Amino acid sequence: MTRSSKNKIPLSFGSDIFINCPFDARYRRLFNAIVYTVHDMRFRSRCALEARNAGQIRLHKILDIIAECKYGIHDLSRTELDSASGLPRFNMPLELGLDLGCKRYGQPYQQEKVLLILDIEQHRYQKFISDIAGQDIASHSGRVRDVIDVVREWLRPELDPRVVIIPSGDEIWRRYQRFLRALPDICAARHWNRARLGFLDYSAAAAAWITANPL
């Protein structure tokens, strides 16, 4: 990679948000709500799930996504031991560390990165990853309604209310409920399996629904 291409700011840098969170069924409702909120605030969601079948080493793909996103949402709420292996999962703290490293050591424009760290309780992180103190840390209590508010409030200062319409947390919540009601029909129309809906299809459905239901 040449110096000039490394320095080049990706065109979508200022609108892309890397979402680093558990991808299991238990977390799905929170993940889906975060993706929807990101799109309803008119940003674009990115995550490691888009790396599947890409024929690329997963970590390299994640590093590329991190480099291309000005924003990062890192959920550290899954700290308990995995029931099958009896071991903790380190993917989320690892990817947070990569994003913090990119912000610190990356190109000048990457040093403008804005990161949000989520946990289930406000100060719990101090017991297992105290070095992140001083970062933007918020709790969602495991509730969809709360995670929508947290993500919306975090993105709010990035938008100019004199120029753009910024939906309130309540509005995003109501719109999200309407979107969820439409989702089974959207899946049926696209011949998607609702129970196994992938990230790219879900985010496309959210973006299309938001387009069809402007603020």
Add this chain to the structure above:
Amino acid sequence: MSKRTTLHVVPQSEGWAVRKEGSSRAVSTHHTQREAIDAAREVARSKHGELIIHGRDGRIAERDSYNSDPLPPKSARKVLFHKSLDENTRRAVQEAVDMVVRKSERGTSQHVVPHGKGWAVRSEGNAKSSSVHNTQSDAIAAAKELLRKRDGQLLIHGRHGQIRKISTNGPKSQLGKY
């Protein structure tokens, strides 16, 4: 109010650089002026700042403003799709969603109608009953359950087929399901 960001696209010994006003350090460097302009424009847009493009001789060749003064009319920002979606896929998804939204706006009314010795629930425009019940109250409950998932009206008919009562049932929260 924070100071407005002004970005300059300037020539350098090899290629072009994007510089923030007041800073000697280049934000980024590029082979071509076009690449530098694109990069600077993206930042200027996101910061509602100003873009100043210099020519090879260093003189200002073009100027673009992305600030909000004077205030433009408020509008929602453009909805962003994932970059990996090609135009055809994006259009196909949009068409499917538009169809679903149009259908949902029309709503689907549910009729509770007499059926033999019992009662049936029938969707508007559908000759076939979606369910049959022994009592009218069971049929009403079933119709309400259908309307919980979709906007529409509940029309309760009397024994002789006349509409006895109309109510509009909005769907309720399905938070627990997702």
